[in-house]
Amino acid sequence: MDILASYLRAVKRCLPRAQSDDIIKELSDELRSQMEEQQSALGRPFRDEETMAFFKQHGDPMTVARRYRQDHRSLSLGWELIGPELFPMYLILLSFNLTLTIAAVLVVSLMMHLPVKLDAFLVPVLAQIICLTVVFTILNLIRRKFPQPWYYPPAELAPMLPVSRWYSLVGLVMWATVAVWWLAVPHFPQLILGSGASHLKLAPTWHRFYVPMLLLLLASVSQRVLSLFHPTWTWVVPGMRTLINGASVPILYGLMFKSQTLVALADGIQTTPENQQLVENFNGLIRWGILGPWLWIYAGISAVVYAWYSVPHLRRLIHRIRGQVRSRVA
Amino acid sequence: MSPGNSNHDLFENLRLELRRGSLILAVMASLQTEQYGYTLRKALTDHGMPIDEGTLYPLLRRLETQGLLVSEWREQDKRNKRFYRLSEDGKAIFKQLLAEWQSMNSSLNGIL
Numbered sequence: 043m044d045i046l047a048s049y050l051r052a053v054k055r056c057l058p059r060a061q062s063d064d065i066i067k068e069l070s071d072e073l074r075s076q077m078e079e080q081q082s083a084l085g086r087p088f089r090d091e092e093t094m095a096f097f098k099q100h101g102d103p104m105t106v107a108r109r110y111r112q113d114h115r116s117l118s119l120g121w122e123l124i125g126p127e128l129f130p131m132y133l134i135l136l137s138f139n140l141t142l143t144i145a146a147v148l149v150v151s152l153m154m155h156l157p158v159k160l161d162a163f164l165v166p167v168l169a170q171i172i173c174l175t176v177v178f179t180i181l182n183l184i185r186r187k188f189p190q191p192w193y194y195p196p197a198e199l200a201p202m203l204p205v206s207r208w209y210s211l212v213g214l215v216m217w218a219t220v221a222v223w224w225l226a227v228p229h230f231p232q233l234i235l236g237s238g239a240s241h242l243k244l245a246p247t248w249h250r251f252y253v254p255m256l257l258l259l260l261a262s263v264s265q266r267v268l269s270l271f272h273p274t275w276t277w278v279v280p281g282m283r284t285l286i287n288g289a290s291v292p293i294l295y296g297l298m299f300k301s302q303t304l305v306a307l308a309d310g311i312q313t314t315p316e317n318q319q320l321v322e323n324f325n326g327l328i329r330w331g332i333l334g335p336w337l338w339i340y341a342g343i344s345a346v347v348y349a350w351y352s353v354p355h356l357r358r359l360i361h362r363i364r365g366q367v368r369s370r371v372a
Numbered sequence: 373m374s375p376g377n378s379n380h381d382l383f384e385n386l387r388l389e390l391r392r393g394s395l396i397l398a399v400m401a402s403l404q405t406e407q408y409g410y411t412l413r414k415a416l417t418d419h420g421m422p423i424d425e426g427t428l429y430p431l432l433r434r435l436e437t438q439g440l441l442v443s444e445w446r447e448q449d450k451r452n453k454r455f456y457r458l459s460e461d462g463k464a465i466f467k468q469l470l471a472e473w474q475s476m477n478s479s480l481n482g483i484l
Contacts, residue, residue, distance in 0.1 A: 065429070067445075068409060068454050072425050075410045101426055109430045 044354075046073055048198030049097055056107030056130060065110055073100065094202040103196065104128070123179045125186070132178045139170045198354045200280070204273040214266035221259040228252070234332070235305065238324055241317060245306040254293050261286050277359075280351035287345035294338040297329065304328050395423060397473055399431060400458060400466045403441060408453040432456055440465055 050070055054062050077096065081087055088096065100106065104127045108114070117124040117132070124132050143166045151158050195203050223233060232239035265282040268275065297304075305324040307317055398421045402412055409429060416423050435441045440462035443454050458466060 061433075065433075067452065068429060069425070071408075071451060071453055072410050072413075072429070074451075076425075106426055109426050110433065 045093060045097075045196075045198040046070070046077070048196040048354075049073075049100075049103060052103035052196040053107050056104050056127075057110055061110070069106075090202045094199065097199060104131075117175070122182065122186075123175065124182050127185065128178055128182055132174065136171065136174050139174060140167060143167055143170050197351050200351055201276045201354050201358060203276065205269045205276060205279055207270055207273055210266050210270040210273070214263065214270060217259065217262040217266060221256070221263050224252075224256055224259055234328065235324060238305075238320060241308055241311050241320060242305050242324055243308040245303045247301045248304045251293060251297050251301070251304075254289075258286055258290050258293070277352070277355040280348045280355060283348040284345055284352050287341045287348060290341040291338065291345060294341060298335065298338060301329075394473075395421065395427075395431065396435070397466075397469055399428070399435070400440065400462060400469065403456050403458050404463075404466070406455050406457040408448070408455050410453075412456070435462070 050066050050073075053069065054066050057065055077088070080096070084092075108127045111126065111130070114126045116122060116126045116129050144163060147163050147166055148158065150156075151162055156162070227233050228244065231242070231244055234244075235242050261282065265278060265286070268278045268282075272278070303321065303325050305321055305328065307313060307321055311317060398416055398419070399412070402415055407415065409425070409432065412432075413423060413425060413428050416428075432441065432443075436443055436456070439459060441456050442459045442462075443456045445452055445454050447453070
């Protein structure tokens with residue numbers, strides 16, 4: 043019944059808070075009764091594929107929760123941008139991001155003794171609204187184009203849900219492109235330095251981080267290849283991503299806070315104040331922009347999320363090993 | 373999309389529309405005697421009105437919010453279940469709806 047509890051938790055997250063406990067209690071009884079009835083007809087507990095079929099028939103947690111929502115709020119501009127299933131999640135994330143953005147701008151302004159003006163908040167707030175709306179509009183479009191999706195399965199159900207080949211393929215193309223770009227950077231520094239490549243070169247510190255980053259990228263590509271050819275090896279995604287994202291946290295931390303300069307003046311370029319400024323600008327851009335805190339925070343959060351998704355796989359593994367040991371002893 | 377598919381979709385949409393109104397009547401009729409969700413759904417299915425839980429429970433909630441149903445949590449078979457029945461207002465409205473249904477039915481029979 044762990045799976046049922048996990049499914050109900052996922053439904054609950056999308057329900058109106060005031061009624062969620064009541065709805066979940068009732069839904070739990072209904073699903074429990076249905077499962078018991080079907081299992082007693084079979085004369086045995088469900089197998090994995092039967093469990094998955096049961097929950098699939100009942101529906102994606104977001105869609106189930108939407109049926110209970112009276113408001114059915116959505117975002118549209120003549121056509122639907124964000125449908126009623128995703129809208130509550132969009133609002134929660136938007137409020138969270140905006141609060142964080144406003145707090146960050148305020149703290150930075152106060153720390154740098156800058157006057158707190160409305161202009162300072164405008165661009166980051168607008169950028170948050172636009173980015174999040176675009177991301178959710180794309181997600182909504184995917185949901186409409188491919189109905190009956192289980193993009194965010196509850197953790198206990200995830201081991202029974204084969205990884206979509208389309209999802210693996212998109213990830214493979216994306217990460218292979220990034221890996222090729224990273225491989226090409228030492229030979230074509232303009233790929234990261236742009237027009238500054240004529241005056242700048244990659245400093246020795248850069249090379250300390252280069253190989254670990256390359257290994258992480260290659261591991262990311264391998265994970266997509268494995269998932270593409272073995273979609274039923276569902277442990278590959280959470281297991282490998284926990285390791286990859288977990289390992290990138292200390293590497294990115296070292297890159298941001300422990301490294302000196304990543305970029306230096308190229309040989310034969312004079313050390314003028316303008317050139318020094320150029321070096322500083324590029325170091326700042328790479329450290330705080332391209333490979334900056336956003337990537338570090340993303341890696342940290344996703345490592346935790348994937349570790350959470352790995353727990354049911356570990357539990358199943360332990361259960362299987364115990365079963366094998368017991369049968370050997372018997 | 374082929375014409376066959378499009379006709380099938382159109383029929384499905386019209387069928388669902390036709391069913392939607394009658395489902396309320398069927399649920400209210402069944403809840404003249406107290407029942408909980410699972411048994412109500414089975415009773416409806418046995419009478420040829422299958423309804424999935426994703427439709428039934430939100431409908432029960434809506435009818436309760438409208439004051440047509442009353443519900444109560446009680447333990448049965450060592451499990452807490454929510455029992456529904458028609459409220460006094462619900463009984464009155466059900467009588468009116470039933471009369472309306474019967475009148476529509478006879479009119480339709482005449483037309484058909």
